[in-house]
Amino acid sequence: MYFLYNLAISISWHLLKIPAIFNPKLRLFIKGRQRVPSFLKKHLSGRDKIIWIHTASLGEFEQGLPVIKELRNMYPDHKILVTFFSPSGYEVKKESGEAHLITYLPMDTAKNVDSFLEMVQPLIAIFVKYEVWPNYLRGLGKRNVPTLMISGRFTSKQVFFKWYGGFMRTALGQFTHLFVQDVASKDLLQGIGLQNSSVSGDTRFDRVSEILERDNSLPFMETFKGHSLCLVLGSSWPEDEALLMYYLQNTKTSLKIVIAPHDIKEGHLAKIKEALPGRFICYSEIGDKDISDHQVLILDTIGILTRVYAYADMAYVGGGFATGLHNTLEPAVFGIPVIIGPQYDGFNEAIELVKLGGISVVDSEASFTQQIEDLTRDSSLRDKMGKINARFIKEQRGAGKKILAYITEQLSR
Numbered sequence: 304m305y306f307l308y309n310l311a312i313s314i315s316w317h318l319l320k321i322p323a324i325f326n327p328k329l330r331l332f333i334k335g336r337q338r339v340p341s342f343l344k345k346h347l348s349g350r351d352k353i354i355w356i357h358t359a360s361l362g363e364f365e366q367g368l369p370v371i372k373e374l375r376n377m378y379p380d381h382k383i384l385v386t387f388f389s390p391s392g393y394e395v396k397k398e399s400g401e402a403h404l405i406t407y408l409p410m411d412t413a414k415n416v417d418s419f420l421e422m423v424q425p426l427i428a429i430f431v432k433y434e435v436w437p438n439y440l441r442g443l444g445k446r447n448v449p450t451l452m453i454s455g456r457f458t459s460k461q462v463f464f465k466w467y468g469g470f471m472r473t474a475l476g477q478f479t480h481l482f483v484q485d486v487a488s489k490d491l492l493q494g495i496g497l498q499n500s501s502v503s504g505d506t507r508f509d510r511v512s513e514i515l516e517r518d519n520s521l522p523f524m525e526t527f528k529g530h531s532l533c534l535v536l537g538s539s540w541p542e543d544e545a546l547l548m549y550y551l552q553n554t555k556t557s558l559k560i561v562i563a564p565h566d567i568k569e570g571h572l573a574k575i576k577e578a579l580p581g582r583f584i585c586y587s588e589i590g591d592k593d594i595s596d597h598q599v600l601i602l603d604t605i606g607i608l609t610r611v612y613a614y615a616d617m618a619y620v621g622g623g624f625a626t627g628l629h630n631t632l633e634p635a636v637f638g639i640p641v642i643i644g645p646q647y648d649g650f651n652e653a654i655e656l657v658k659l660g661g662i663s664v665v666d667s668e669a670s671f672t673q674q675i676e677d678l679t680r681d682s683s684l685r686d687k688m689g690k691i692n693a694r695f696i697k698e699q700r701g702a703g704k705k706i707l708a709y710i711t712e713q714l715s716r
Contacts, residue, residue, distance in 0.1 A: 304470045331390035335407040343422045352381040355425035360392035367431040369509040369703040411436040440477035449713040452481040454506045457488040504702035511632040519613035532616045533559045538629035539621035548578045549668035563602040617678045640688035661691035
């Protein structure tokens with residue numbers, strides 16, 4: 304089976320080079336991997352003590368960041384190597400300095416794995432959430448390198464639990480230990496004979512809690528909001544923005560509103576501007592202008608949404624109308640009500656907070672309008688929902704400590 308797998312990976316690699324001619328993201332995917340050997344030769348001495356952490360993309364990196372930070376503090380004489388599968392993660396974080404070395408993960412062929420592991424010689428390998436690469440796991444096992452999965456989450460729909468999933472089950476069995484988010488994941492693993500798992504929770508709760516410890520002040524938001532209530536529409540898609548436009552066109556409101564679209568290309572921003580009634584301004588246009596009399600602020604930039612949430616009295620998180628729900632924890636940690644669309648299956652934190660009452664679900668323009676009006680009028684409702692969200696996140700913290708205790712044990716052997 305490994306022969307067929309290696310053949311498929313090799314063919315895929317060569318086929319990807321064709322569309323990469325026309326696709327910038329695929330070009331990054333290809334060229335970035337071609338540079339990995341020279342990058343490692345340049346930055347590794349052969350005597351370095353390497354802790355290797357692999358993440359698929361930006362979201363998984365953020366999930367692993369609490370562990371990365373603590374490992375840097377606990378092991379100052381070690382080097383942290385982070386690898387990415389996706390350009391969308393690597394390109395954002397390659398110069399961040401949050402790890403000693405950041406690069407791409409070479410394709411999962413036997414030849415690449417032998418070369419990579421020979422150069423890196425990791426003392427321990429940590430895979431975040433979903434990444435299961437058979438050749439890498441096999442190679443690590445042959446070298447007796449402790450190999451962990453952290454913040455893993457499994458569902459019965461995954462290939463590991465299908466009748467035809469024997470090959471991937473074998474790969475999964477190569478992990479020394481799997482730290483999973485919930486009991487359901489542990490039960491699924493035990494159902495296929497894997498007893499080496501434990502429920503640690505989700506490191507995202509540790510990560511998002513750190514937001515409260517930093518300086519989130521934004522002078523332009525203080526001017527924009529003033530003494531008004533503020534609604535932030537975070538990571539919005541057209542379906543989400545349509546709800547807001549209906550609300551603005553059919554109600555008289557004193558709410559200050561921030562729109563942070565997922566897509567900030569000029570074409571999409573133009574559509575938002577065209578649909579907006581009243582006074583609005585884009586972040587890029589602020590300069591030294593007085594924006595206190597504008598009702599709507601459009602964030603045509605990235606990287607500041609989390610800090611903007613600090614000024615919100617309520618937040619709507621986009622993606623709940625088929626595109627995939629975005630991060631609900633970032634606004635929730637500030638102790639404010641959160642609103643989402645109807646499609647949130649697979650997002651455990653959203654499911655739990657809907658049950659608890661900290662997140663409300665809307666499925667139409669009318670229900671969105673009603674929810675915003677209820678929250679605007681009723682300060683006790685805002686307070687109640689916000690406290691539910693803040694308390695839930697606080698209670699879920701601690702996954703990082705459990706994982707770090709295990710890593711410390713492995714590295715001390």
